[in-house]
Amino acid sequence: MTPDPHRYDLDALRIRLIDEREGEVDDSIPQLADADPELFAIALVTPDGTVRSSADADVEISIQSAVKPFLFALALLDTEGEALDRVGIEPTGESFDAVKLESGTGRPPNPMVNAGALLTASLVRGADPAARDARIAAGLAAFAGRDLAVDEGVAHDEHLLGDRNHALAHLMRAEGTMRVSADDAVAVYARACATVVDAETLAVMGATLACGGVNPRTGERVVPAQVARDVVSVMATCGVYDGSGRWMRAVGVPAKSSVSGAIVLAAPGRLGAAVVSPPLDAQGTSVRGRLASEALSDDLHLHSFAAR
Numbered sequence: 001m002t003p004d005p006h007r008y009d010l011d012a013l014r015i016r017l018i019d020e021r022e023g024e025v026d027d028s029i030p031q032l033a034d035a036d037p038e039l040f041a042i043a044l045v046t047p048d049g050t051v052r053s054s055a056d057a058d059v060e061i062s063i064q065s066a067v068k069p070f071l072f073a074l075a076l077l078d079t080e081g082e083a084l085d086r087v088g089i090e091p092t093g094e095s096f097d098a099v100k101l102e103s104g105t106g107r108p109p110n111p112m113v114n115a116g117a118l119l120t121a122s123l124v125r126g127a128d129p130a131a132r133d134a135r136i137a138a139g140l141a142a143f144a145g146r147d148l149a150v151d152e153g154v155a156h157d158e159h160l161l162g163d164r165n166h167a168l169a170h171l172m173r174a175e176g177t178m179r180v181s182a183d184d185a186v187a188v189y190a191r192a193c194a195t196v197v198d199a200e201t202l203a204v205m206g207a208t209l210a211c212g213g214v215n216p217r218t219g220e221r222v223v224p225a226q227v228a229r230d231v232v233s234v235m236a237t238c239g240v241y242d243g244s245g246r247w248m249r250a251v252g253v254p255a256k257s258s259v260s261g262a263i264v265l266a267a268p269g270r271l272g273a274a275v276v277s278p279p280l281d282a283q284g285t286s287v288r289g290r291l292a293s294e295a296l297s298d299d300l301h302l303h304s305f306a307a308r
């Protein structure tokens, strides 16, 4: 019998893994370096809209790269699919901020690495950066089922200190694949990464993808089913950067990792989930987040490729 996520004890899982001490907190900007390494939250949301969460699931962090699936979704929606011609969908086997584009095309390799997310953030509807910021905020709010704040300090510092992101944006300008100014591209992307969520909210966002684009809490159709399917497919192949293969083997659930230690998971038709814990492994994946995801996958039979 398939285990019931409504009965799963998330606090017991949290306590089982909380003594794990591996990993380092990201130090790319002061706000991330100040993250509490003890923070550890797990949440899941089922298609009937039930939200289940552990302790800490209301602690706020910046969404960072866990925003990338949603930027891809909004770009697909707003360009009526043209985004699929503008960004590749192949895994890179390289780190999230590698200064490298797809050979031959000058496109970003996929929407889950920084190059790709800089591009997808530039493709959402809006004639100028402020309009694109507003479009992204409205889109993320629909995925989350509520308005989300932006941490202005994080947005400012990431814009200022994101030298590799500026390099990537300039490289795409040089290749003709980025059509807005490099500085505008980095500003909009940095602001999206600075969106504030907690584990519970991020789990609702993942559940909206897992439910074919319909938010299970509000009932709103946020994106068409085809867009949700495309996004989840690319999460499966590219969502954990150069750890994507290892993740798929061990967890088997499409997911997106981030430097704040947030991971969003989407198990289509089953549930959305989020795990937050700042210490990261060498691929920039939350260590406790990966362990908790493996346990959830095993205990709730979520692995995409396990025959049952």
Ligand code: GLN
Pocket (backbone or CB within 6 Å): 028, 064, 065, 066, 096, 097, 114, 158, 162, 165, 190, 193, 257, 258, 259, 260, 284
């Ligand atoms: N804002 C971060 C950056 O662009 C996001 C990276 C991440 O979470 N992996 O460097």
